[in-house]
Amino acid sequence: QITLKESGPTLVKPTQTLTLTCTFSGFSLSTSGVGVGWIRQPPGKALEWLALIYWDDDKRYSPSLKSRLTITKDTSKNQVVLTMTNMDPVDTATYYCGRRGYSYGYDYWGQGTLVTVSS
Amino acid sequence: EIVLTQSPGTLSLSPGERATLSCRASQSVSSSYLAWYQQKPGQAPRLLIYGASSRATGIPDRFSGSGSGTDFTLTISRLEPEDFAVYYCQQYGSSPQTFGPGTKVDIK
Numbered sequence: 001q002i003t004l005k006e007s008g009p010t011l012v013k014p015t016q017t018l019t020l021t022c023t024f025s026g027f028s029l030s031t032s033g034v035g036v037g038w039i040r041q042p043p044g045k046a047l048e049w050l051a052l053i054y055w056d057d058d059k060r061y062s063p064s065l066k067s068r069l070t071i072t073k074d075t076s077k078n079q080v081v082l083t084m085t086n087m088d089p090v091d092t093a094t095y096y097c098g099r100r101g102y103s104y105g106y107d108y109w110g111q112g113t114l115v116t117v118s119s
Numbered sequence: 120e121i122v123l124t125q126s127p128g129t130l131s132l133s134p135g136e137r138a139t140l141s142c143r144a145s146q147s148v149s150s151s152y153l154a155w156y157q158q159k160p161g162q163a164p165r166l167l168i169y170g171a172s173s174r175a176t177g178i179p180d181r182f183s184g185s186g187s188g189t190d191f192t193l194t195i196s197r198l199e200p201e202d203f204a205v206y207y208c209q210q211y212g213s214s215p216q217t218f219g220p221g222t223k224v225d226i227k
Contacts, residue, residue, distance in 0.1 A: 049215055049217060060214035100216075103152065104169045107176075109163040109164060
């Protein structure tokens with residue numbers, strides 16, 4: 001059974017750095033073709049793709065947020081970490097992590113975690 | 120960056136009717152790496168279709184996907200009450216792996 005779960009702060013202040021952890025089970029991020037990505041969704045709005053890390057440590061970022069994002073993996077712990085610097089109220093959103101199967105799109109998702117940016 | 124446009128924005132239909140949702144890409148989608156997701160309020164998205172036309176595991180056969188290049192379609196042959204939701208397309212063949220703005224299917 002494949003599961004993913006996001007964890008991190010629910011409230012951050014403007015200018016702070018957000019660190020989110022995706023802890024997964026049921027698959028390995030050392031398997032060829034597999035990746036774990038982050039997607040966010042502001043309240044009432046559409047999904048926005050943020051970043052993706054592949055089994056071979058190849059990393060991809062949204063161009064509009066690239067300067068603020070860092071994605072890393074710890075294969076031994078089955079975790080992927082996303083950091084986002086200089087948080088702003090417009091970054092308030094539910095943040096999801098998802099497994100990117102080789103050719104399947106994002107076939108498994110975490111439940112999401114709501115992050116509010118406010119002073 | 121590939122920009123995805125979905126139409127219509129809202130589709131008002133009755134249970135039993137056929138739903139046809141469109142997703143258009145600003146440039147050709149690599150290897151037909153186009154997915155469709157369903158999202159209900161308070162829930163994470165669920166993968167319905169990948170590779171433009173392949174149903175994900177456990178997805179009923181009333182859901183079908185078609186298209187290639189820049190034009191893609193999701194069809195729900197007969198709407199069930201649980202199908203009223205928001206549907207997103209996503210291209211995952213090139214980075215950034217963009218999503219469309221969504222189509223809301225609501226009850227007429």
